[in-house]
Structure formats: C-alpha cells, structure tokens
Amino acid sequence: MNRPNIVLIMTDQQRADWTAAGGFPLDTMPFLDELMSGGVQFRRAHTTSPLCVPARISLLTGRYPSAHRVRQNSAAQHVLRGADLVDVLRESGYALHLAGKTHFHREPGDFDTYAAPYWHVGGPQSTPEHKRFDEWLLAQDHSVGHEATPFPLESQLPYRIVSDAIEAVDATPDDRPFFSWLSFPEPHNPYQVPEPYFSMFDPDEVPERMVGPEGAERKGGTYVWLRRLIEEKRPGYDEEWRRYRANYCGMLRLIDDQVRRFFTHLHQSGRDADTLVFFVADHGDFTGDYGLQRKGAGMPECLMRIPFSVVGPGVRARTDDVDFVSLADLFPTICDALGVEIPAGVQGRSLWPLLTGEPYPAEEFATGYGELGFGGLPYGVEERPPLHFPYEGRTFDELNTVTQSGTTVMVRRAQWKLMLDESGNGELYDLDADPAELDNRYADPELAGIRAGLTTDLARWMIRVRDDLPEAVYTLKRAPHNWR
Template identity: 65%
Template sequence: MRTAATPNVLLVMTDQHRADFTRGAGFALDTMPFLDALAASGTRLRNAYTTAPACVPARTSLLTGRFPSAHRVRQNSAVREVVRGADLLDVLDDADYSLHFAGKTHMYRAKEDFDSFAGPYWHERGPDETDAQRDFSTWLRSIDHGPSLEPTPFPLECQYPYRIVSDAIAGLKKRDPDRPFFSWVSFPEPHNPYQAPEPYFSLFDEADVPDRACGPEAAEAKGGTYRWLRELLEEKRPGYDRLWRRYRATYCGMLRLIDDQIRRLVDFLDDEGLAHNTLVVFVADHGDYVGDYGLQRKGAGMPDVLMRIPFVVAGPGIVTRDNATDQVSLADLFPTLCEAIGRDIPFGVQGRSLWPMLTGGDYPAEEFASVYAERGFGGLPYDADARPPLHFAYEGTMYDELNSVTQSGTTRMLRQGRWKLLYDVTGRGELYDLAEDPAELHNRWADPAVRDVRADLTERLLWWSTRVVDDLPRAAYEPLRTTHNYATRWP
C-alpha cells in the first residue's frame, strides 16, 4: 500500500541523443525548450556519461547498475547474456509499484515483466495497426536510415514519439490508483533514420545550424577506426558528408518533436493530479556524432559526443541545481532510484546513489570527481586495413557502424576534471585536455609537460578498474558495504 511519501517515477529515455544540443546546455538553437525548463526546475547533471557507447550495453547498465565488464553484455546482439542480481524492475516490483513500458526495448526484460507494455518500437517499424502506420514504416525503410532530404510525407500522429506517448498515457490510465507507478517511456529517436514531418523539418534552417567542431579531416587525422569508418561511409554513400547541415537541421527538428511529446506526457500527469508526486528522470543511452569528424551515428572511439549524455531529474524533493561539477554515470541511476523509494541497493550493483546530491544532502566531492566507461566486444583490435567478416555485405549501401572492426578490442575511459584518458588492450593510451581540445584531436599521452597528469589519471583508472571487479555471485562471507554505494566510507 502506498503512502503519501511514495513517489511515482517517470523515466524518459532517448536513443543516440548527445548532451550538448539544447540551448540550456549551451547550444545556439532552442531545440528542447520544455526539457530545458524541466531541468531548470530540478537538477541538470552536465557531466553525465554513458557506461558504453552502444544501446544494449548501456541499457543493461541502466537496469542493473553494473558496467559491461560485469553484466557481460558488451554488444547489442548479447542481450540475453546478462549476468546480474536484483535489477531495477525487481526492486520496484518488491516495493509494489505498477510497472509500465512504452517504446523501444533493446533490453533483456520482456512484455510479461510489466503491468502494461506497448511495443517494441524499433527505428523503422512499430506495432503497426493501421494502413497509415504500416505505410509509414515502409517509408522509413525506404530512406535507408536517412537523412531524408524532404519533409516526412506522413502526419505527426504516425511518428513513433507521438504513438509511444499515446501508448504510455493509455497504460497509465489503467493503473491501480492505490499503487505507485513506474513508467518507462523509451523513444527510438533521435537515432537514425533522420527524418521529421513539418513543421519540424523546416523549424531549423540549414543556414542557422552552428558550425561543427571538426569534419572529415579530423577522422583522417585521428586514424584507426575513425578513418576506417569514414572510408566505409564514403564507400557506401559517396559524398554523404555534403549533407551534414541537413543532417544536423533534421536532428534538431527531431529533438523538438520529442520535446513536444515529453511536454504532452507531463501535461497529462498534471491534468491527472499526479505531477506533484512524480519523479521525472530524463536520460539517453549514448550520443551521436551528428556530423563531427565527418561521421554519423556512432561506432569509432569514445569521444564526448558519444559518451556524454543528457541527465535531468525533477520532482518532489529534488533541489534546483545546475550541476556542472560532479561526474556521474548512467549506472548511477538504479541505485539512486532505490534510495528515492526507500529501498536498499542490491548486492552486485556498482553504480553510486545520487540521491544525496539531488536532494541537497552532504556527499563526498571526491566520490564524483571522476567517471568511468568501457567499450569493445573483446579480443584484439582488427587492423584498420583488414576486411574481416562483418554482419553486412561490403557491397551495397547498407552498413552497421557497430561492426567487427570498430568494436574489436577493449578500451577503458576515465574523465576527471578537464582531462580524459583512454587505455586499450594493446597498451595504447590517449590523453586529452577537454578545456583546450574539446574535439579530442591532440593526443598528449607522450607529452612530457603533462607527465604528472597522466600518472594521476592512470592511477585513478586503475582504481576504477579495481572498483568494477564483479562481486557476484554472493557466497558465504559478508562483504563490507558502504552508504550510498560509495567507494569511500561515508559519512
């Protein structure tokens, strides 16, 4: 039975949504005014990072609070290989929450795990029930992941964000009013195919799109998988980079479309008298190049445009704060929600609770001075000159950016302050000063002027690598656990 203090939870998630493309995050165009207003009413976490720049590994981290090396889902095709203890849905179910889902899945949980479920929606198809919906999905497949050069010839009501919000509202209307609810609304957008109907297609003119940080010359200069992916794209779609402004303008239009649907969803909660007692969390699974490096989607490397994600929390008890200091992870969301609903953090969770941070409590600054992430399927990296077996034919226009070349090997990442460090399985290191070099073009790993910085970050990466050693399975002995899952004893 719920009490007056038991909050509802609305989790809104986007796919392939980079953090810096709203005015509130410093972007020149006003792409998501409602999300920015929501952030201004609560806490915006500006230095939030995904655990991995791929959908399923990241979403598995959201559900389990564990990093890919622990939950073992390191590629999108490994969704059922998860290693975990109690996850987010287990904790919510044990707390007698009604569980609702609408949208893109890409996770190990299924329809039967929810009280209401609408989906799965993918990037080119949904649970189509009308001729118009089926025609829309056929059209999406026809543009071969875009970007479309014309407005989408279907109305807003055919777009997946509109339909997903409609489904989410329908599910909540059937909820048990005597139980708190958890509603996970998962948009496939702004992931490719890049398309939008009017007025969103024309809302942001190509001429008004801000210049990108770097173009194809940066992929060539960085070399390795960046150059390989750039060459693959050019082979598949010659001259594709000429459309980068159209690509960005459409991406911005897709963000506004999503924003309007988030507003519609929150307005429903307000109209139902539910908004005052609902925690609203907005996150993405990972980012998108959106033309930087002359690339689209994701795939090569761990640049901030892929790793940094939007992370906003608003609602009862959340302080108003624009937090540009603390480094947080997508893995931190699950333990945070545990504390928000008054439940213990399960054994095996590696993320840290942000609840003290979000509610104005005390917490150790050192705990959030750095953040960690992983990428790669394993093994050794393929030589960039090789043509190994891929999940698509080399001929034709189709390609998968998360392929045997771009994802081979293992890399671990650390962000601390202005610095970012990468270290891979071959012993190759990268070190970037993000304050001076936000596009990560100048590798200072071998620069003697920053030897002490490299040593400090390497030691911190070793600390993180030790910290994410998996504690599961739990056996006879009782490990010492810390408050909020911090690595330091607190208070």
C-alpha cells in the same frame, strides 16, 4: 512510506550539448529544459558504453559492461546480474509500464503494460497508416531525409509511444504508484521529420562542426575505417551534414512536444503530483563531427556524454557542472529515493544526496569511467573481416565487428581525459583546450604527473568494477549509497 510515481524519459543517441539549457545556440527542447530546470541537471554525465544494449542494461542493473557481460548489441541474453530496477520496483508495489524501444534483457511479461518494441524503423501498428509509415521508414535505410516526411505527426513513433504511455497511466489505479518508461528510439537515424519540424531549423543556421572529415584522418584507427566504408557505400554522404543536423534538431523538438503532451495529460488528469522524473539518453551522436554520422568509432565526448536530469519531490534545483555521474547511477539512486537497499552486484552510486542537497564527498564524484569493445584485438584500418552486412551496397551498421573490436577504458577528471586499450596504447586530452580530442598528449613529458594521476584513477575504477557477484559465504561490507 508513500511511493512517488516515477517517469523515466529516455532518448536514443542524443548529444548532451544539443539543447539551449546545455549551451546549444538553437532552442531544441524548450519544454524539457523548463521542466528539468526545477531539479538537478548534471553537465558531466556519461554513458557506461557508447552503444545501445550495453548502456541500457547498465541503466537497469547498475552494472558496467565488463560486469554484466553484455559488451555488444547482440548479447543481451547473456546478461549476468542480481536484482535489477524492474525487480526492485515490482517488489515495491509499482505498476510497471514500458512504451517504446527495448534493447535489453527484460521480456513483455515483466511489465504490467508493454507497448513495445518500437525500433528505429517501426513499432506496434494499430492503424493502416502506421503500417504504411513503418514500411516507408524501413525503406529509408537509416539515411538523412532531404524532404519533409510525407506522413502526419500521428504516424511518428514518439507520438505513438506517448499515446501508449498515456493509456497505460490512465489505467493504473489511483492508489498504486506507477513507473512509466518512455523509451524513444529517436533522435537516432534515420534522420527524418514531418512539417513543421523539417523547416523549423534552417540548415544554414545550424552551428558549425567541431571538426570535419580531416578529424577522422587525424584520429586514425576505427574513425578512418568507418569513414572510408561509408564514403565507399554512399559517396558524398558527408555533404549533407547541415541537413542532417537540421533534421536532428527537428527530431529533438518533435520529441519535446510529445513529452509536453504526456505531462500536460498527467496534469489534467491529476496524476502528476509526487512524480519523480528522470531524463537521460543511452549515448550521443557524432552529428557530423569527424565527417561521421551516428556512432561506432572511439569514445569521444560527443558519444560518451549524455543528458541526465532529475526533478521531483525532494530534489533541489541546481546545475551541477562539477560531479561526474553515470548511467549506472540511476538504478541505485531510485533505490535510495525509495528507501530500498541497493542490491548486491550494483556498481553504480546513489545520487540521491546530491539531488536533495545533503552533504557528499567530492572525491566520490571527481572522476568518471567508461568502457568500449567486445574483446580480442583491434582490427587494422585495411582489414575487411566478415560483417553482419555486405560490403557491397548502401546498407551499413556503424556498430560492427571492426569498430567494436578490442577493449578500451576511459577515465575523466576535471578537464582531463585518459584512454587505454588492450595493446597499451594511450590517449590523453585536455578537453578545455582540445574539445575535439585531436592533440594526443599521452607522451608529453610536461604532463607526466597528470598522466600518472589519471592512470591511478583508471586503475582504481577498474578495481572498483570487479564483480561482487556471485554472493557466497563471506559477508560483503557495503558502503552507504554505494560510495567508496
């Protein structure tokens, strides 16, 4: 069969609800909104875990963190897996191109071209100006820019990544399909943009927050610990939330313009025919909600929900606001699209029938699941264990020993969300009535039936993600599309 080209556009720390197509009042990504309107846009897509490395390894392996065993950003080398996306595409004859952020288990030699790693503070440097910009970016210490970035657009990482991706695609023989992964480190902090993007979105016009710092106090636990730590390190940091949000919008538009440049080049060079395009993020961003920046505390929807859209040959245009899909579903979906058997150990489900208009069982996608934590017990609000950065000074990392301790699992069904941790603490939210997840109704006797049903759903998911690896003598009965 003819293999379509595949383009994977991945952003880092992008909220699902911050584009006009997703209901945001400001038009942050007009090109991607228009491009993906020709395909399926999933409005109930979730990450497997709200931090970079576990989520990205889930994308590549189709496995949840409890199975691939990478539950923190520092553990990529410990991945447990079978064949992954790179293996399948290589065996299917694809030229493999990566440009951008890595944060996973694969190495440079696994790709035909490897323009990486790009991090949030720099990347491969081909000019002296790139070096100067990267040094400036590092000096920002992941902060919020209060002035336009004093470097031209061509220094920005998305511009450099797209230039690398264009060069790689142009070098691919016409008779060989390509997989091009554009892995943008943005809109992750530091929150900075040059003109015209810095002035494009007025801080006074950005939408109000769902909830401010008082929300963190109500949530307690890691929300309070993280907020107090940052306030101690950077007093008054929350006062800049409007500028932070405006910069975040500008970063999204900058990415969008560079994605436009990539696809314009594909079209002009005649390489855009028969191309399957995926647009996802690894996880979301607080964007000021709860008086927090970045990520780290808990599993609120602003961190768990991600953009997830697919367009290309065979995909029928529609907006899906019913089915719960996951980042782990991307790999088996590509397998199904190529007519390749989904490898053993993959836990995600193929979305290909949902994309092509074929019948599918509604109950298969009636629930969604996620995980958080590297194990052990949770630290208390007053504890200050050793971290990988000092308690003194401005520098901090929101993904640290305290915020990632313990284990929490989450299930979604309809408007309901249930979370349980290793200590037996439960949270239950009606997201239609309480999108900020402040009114925990786990103990509400009126919701006993809802709680029981969701607990059963959660138990089924936890059984489902029990690992089928390693394979041994017995023959596993496999379900079509990895559906159960």
